[in-house]
Every structure is written in C-alpha cells, then in structure tokens.
Amino acid sequence: MSVFTTITPKELSAWLKNYALGELVELKGIAAGITNTNYAVTTTQGKYVLTLFETLQAHELPFYVNLMAHLAHHGIACAAPIANQRDEYIDTLAGRPTVIVGWLQGEPVTTPTTAQCRALGAMLAQMHRAGETYPGRMANPRGPVWWTATAAELYGYLDEAEAAQLRNELALQARYRFSHLPSGVVHCDLFRDNVLMHGEQIGGFIDFYYACNDILIYDLAITLNDWCAQEGGEIDAARAEALCAGYQSVRPFSQSERDAWPVMLRAAALRFWVSRLWDWHKPQAGELTFRKDPNVFQRILRHHATRGDTPRWL
Amino acid sequence: MSVFTTITPKELSAWLKNYALGELVELKGIAAGITNTNYAVTTTQGKYVLTLFETLQAHELPFYVNLMAHLAHHGIACAAPIANQRDEYIDTLAGRPTVIVGWLQGEPVTTPTTAQCRALGAMLAQMHRAGETYPGRMANPRGPVWWTATAAELYGYLDEAEAAQLRNELALQARYRFSHLPSGVVHCDLFRDNVLMHGEQIGGFIDFYYACNDILIYDLAITLNDWCAQEGGEIDAARAEALCAGYQSVRPFSQSERDAWPVMLRAAALRFWVSRLWDWHKPQAGELTFRKDPNVFQRILRHHATRGDTPRWL
Structure with missing residues (x-):
C-alpha cells in the first residue's frame, strides 16, 4: 500500500x-x-x-x-x-x-466530549436503520474464522501471558453464537479518525471499506472501544454512557442484545487486537503501513474481562 | 392554492x-x-x-x-x-x-452580478448534461398547443395593440419547428426566485415543478429573460453575455442552436406573457395567487422583436 x-x-x-x-x-x-x-x-x-x-x-x-x-x-x-x-x-x-x-465539513477529534459521543451514537443507530433497505450483501472478512486462523499463526510471536490471554478470549468467543441478534449493514471501523466532527455535530462518517453485514451492536462495540477507552484500557464511563444513550435514543437494545453486550465488547476488542498483532509481527514485505500498537486492545480486553457483567453505562 | x-x-x-x-x-x-x-x-x-x-x-x-x-x-x-x-x-x-x-445555503438575488450570471449559466448547462441519463419523461404542458389555445381565450380582454402583438408572436412561432435542436430535461422556470445564490456560487436550484423534457436552449432563454431583463424590457448585454458564456463554457451552442436563438428568446417570453395574462384576467375563483405583471414580458418581447437578428451577446 x-x-x-x-x-x-x-x-x-x-x-x-x-x-x-x-x-x-x-x-x-x-x-x-x-x-x-x-x-x-x-x-x-x-x-x-x-x-x-x-x-x-x-x-x-x-x-x-x-x-x-x-x-x-x-x-x-x-x-x-x-x-x-x-x-x-x-x-x-x-x-x-x-x-x-x-467534501464534508469537520475534522477528527482525539478526545471526544460526551456530547460528541452522544451525537455519534445517534448517527450510528440512524445509519443502522437506514441500512435496512440497502440491498447489497458483504460477509465480514474479519470474523471468527479469520481471527481463529490468524491467532494460530501468531502464538509463536507472543509471550506466555499474551498467548494465554489470546487463547482465553478465543475460547470465550467460541462459546457464543450471536446469529439471533439483529444484523445489518455495519461500518465496522468507526474509529475516531473515521468520523469528522463539526462542533458537536457529526460532519460525516468516512472510510467505508470495512463495511459489511454483521451484528449491529458489534459495530457499536467497535466504536465504543475506540471512542471511550482511556490510556490504560479502562472505559470512560461518562463517554460510554453518552454513546450508548445516543444510540438507544434511536434504536433501543433488546434484552438479547443487552445480554450479549459484555461478550460483544470483548469480540470487538479481540478483532482489532488480532489484526494489530498481525500487522506488528508480520508486516507485508515492501509495505509502508503505519503499525499501530496492539497492546491498546490487550488492555481494553483485560478491563472488559475483569468487569464481567453488563456495564452500568448501557 | x-x-x-x-x-x-x-x-x-x-x-x-x-x-x-x-x-x-x-x-x-x-x-x-x-x-x-x-x-x-x-x-x-x-x-x-x-x-x-x-x-x-x-x-x-x-x-x-x-x-x-x-x-x-x-x-x-x-x-x-x-x-x-x-x-x-x-x-x-x-x-x-x-x-x-x-437545506440549501444562499438566498435569491434581485439584481444579479455578471459573475453570478456566469455561474448560473454554467450550472444550467451542467444540469442539462447531467439530465442526459435521467430516464423520466414529461411533456411540457405549457408548449405551443397550450399557448395557442390560451391566447384564443384572452383576446377579448386585450386592447387592440396587445392583441395584435400577441397574434404576431403566435404567428411567428407557428412558422418555426425546433424538433431538430438538442432537447432534454429542462427546469423551465429558472427565475431569480428559484435560484439560491451563495455569494458568487450557486447555492441551489429550487422548485422543479415545471421541469419537463424540452429544447435545452429554451431553458436558457427563459432564464435569460428573467435574469438579464431591465425594467423597460431591454436585455442587459453584460449580464446576458456572462450567462451565455457560462452556459457555453460547459455546453457550446451548435450552429442550429445559434440560428434558432432569436426566435427562442421570443418563445420563452411569449410563454410567460400568456400565462401571466391568463392569471391576470382569469384568476381562478377562490384563489389567492400573487398576480404578476404580464407587461414585463410584453416589453421583453417588443425588445426581442425590434432587435431581430442573433444578439451579439451570444
């Protein structure tokens, strides 16, 4: 690239x-x-x-x-x-x-406010609703099959604690099936650098090239892990609450979605931990990729894991 | 209404x-x-x-x-x-x-500048080009059949000079056929109040409810008669030149279009003279329409008629 x-x-x-x-x-x-x-x-x-x-x-x-x-x-x-x-x-x-x-107005933000998180959540839910009539179909190329196969090639590069944590997360995800949850068109990469903010309004979502059909709240979980995580991997409760409240102002969670939420947050973090580990340890020859720190997601995963049950901020 | x-x-x-x-x-x-x-x-x-x-x-x-x-x-x-x-x-x-x-940015202007006329001409030509792939079809309900029938009911309300001028214009138009000229989707009502200007840029065309399929330069002629006419009906040469230059920067006139242009300007003025005479003399019962002065177009027609050949500002 x-x-x-x-x-x-x-x-x-x-x-x-x-x-x-x-x-x-x-x-x-x-x-x-x-x-x-x-x-x-x-x-x-x-x-x-x-x-x-x-x-x-x-x-x-x-x-x-x-x-x-x-x-x-x-x-x-x-x-x-x-x-x-x-x-x-x-x-x-x-x-x-x-x-x-x-051209869209706005710029990406580094440290989002709760008002921005709320607006983001609402727009993401609007996007999920508007996607209901979109006829295109695309499987997620970064789903469980991919992360399992990719992890298998990564263990050799990881220390014992990392490898154990990765195995543990994969095993956890393998015990869950989410096919009963509402799915649709998801962005799947709505990190801060893919959202232009125009004050407290969403200027625009960009970079739709990971978009696919998948579980809707998986998209929100990916978004939350980037927008609401602090340096050490803890989730900022105020931002997370605002993001989820904004989302639910348009599309409230069902009980099944609520039940699946803690594991979904870990699935979303796992997906990016694995891809970043891969880019870190196995950069493609001749590629000038910006390698991003995989440990961010390791820390997020650890925090999600220790918290256990459904976070209050849902 | x-x-x-x-x-x-x-x-x-x-x-x-x-x-x-x-x-x-x-x-x-x-x-x-x-x-x-x-x-x-x-x-x-x-x-x-x-x-x-x-x-x-x-x-x-x-x-x-x-x-x-x-x-x-x-x-x-x-x-x-x-x-x-x-x-x-x-x-x-x-x-x-x-x-x-x-929502579109901008406001209608009363006295357009030449720069605005140029931008308008270019956008109108862009619209004509973009319309080429539009599959919808709509006949112009205000064409020669309509104006001939409508005029027939109006003579009783007009003084002798008006009636003679109207008869003369209808006779002139009846001698011409324009089916050999490029046609397509036209706005057909691009008066100043239907264009939002944002500085020197076009904020937006609005009110497409007279749009139809018709001769492309007929649309430009309608636009010119409103944007470039002065109080007395003369055409402001600088504005007309800018409008036509803007249009031709995107879609240059063919020789046939150039030849038809003087008569086209009169057709465009005739259409609005007739509809305004109708609204003036035969307002629909119970209707709260703003009656607009028909004489504007009578004066424009007179000026077009006296000029005769292809205006220099084409």
Missing part, C-alpha cells in the same frame, strides 16, 4: 469533463489515508475528495460506493459519491478505480 | 421517526411558496425543508422528485430529497404528499 499515484491538474481537468462539477480551481494531495490516494479538489462549483484506489479493484467497489450513496440519500452524514456523465459512481483515472465524493 | 396546511411539532416529531434525521429541534413556516406549504425543519442532525404538496398528487411527483435526486447525485446544486425508512422519497403528512429535502 502507500503506492501513491500522482495526478496533474491537466489530467484532472480533462477527467472532470466526465462530470457536472465545473472547472478545476485547485488540486491538493491529502496526507491521511494509508491504502488509497486522496486529493482535495476545488472546482468552480464546490469542493470534493477524489480517491484513487490502490488495492481495491473496480469490481470490489460497488458494495461500498452504493452503500455510501444509499446512506447519504437517507440523510446519514457521510460522503455522497458523485455520478459521472455515464451515471456511474466508479470511473478510472491514472489506471486506478476512482471515486469523487462531496 | 395557498391552502396552507398547519402541522404541529408533535405531529412532525412522530413523522420524523420514519426518517434517519434525528430529533426535531425547531419547526418554522416559510412564507415563500404559492402552491405548496413549506417548513424549515431543524433536527439534532441538520436543517431541512419540508414540503407539503397542496395541488400536485403523489402519483404526479416521482418525475420531479427523482429528477432532483438524480441531479443532486451528479453534483448539481439542487435540493436532494431524503428517503424515508421504506426507502421512498414521497411520504404523507397531514393528508398531503410530502417530501423532505436538505
């Missing part, structure tokens, strides 16, 4: 003639983004984000791109893809599958 | 549960709008315009509403309709067909 593709204003001006977006005024690379090339594009008509996909193929994109369009037309704060003159969202530029979306 | 429908915050709050738009914060009537009831709706998530249709029936709306959605997803500045939980744009509230759209 990080094979960034350079495009010139001249190339882009010619390409923009396939769109109803006016004439190019400014083209600026966006530093963020590990797997795709992103440009900020200003035209006589407005501001947009142009994404050139470096790893995803054109045939893999429709699920994500049509999902973004579906959610945007339901009023969910997310980047709306813009169709070209052939009425297609996915075009080609510099040999890469390319999508151009409307 | 003007049978305004009142809705309460309580009714609206309940209705909004069909949408993914958050909770109602404020509901405010919008004074503008002669044929529909419009409300400004603020929710925890954003700001919207709610329209309750007073005369159009639900089955008549899809052409317009799907058109707005189509144009919005091509990046054309217009209100994007928002789908409800059943994935439908058209819902019902207080017994009226109802549509909720995103």
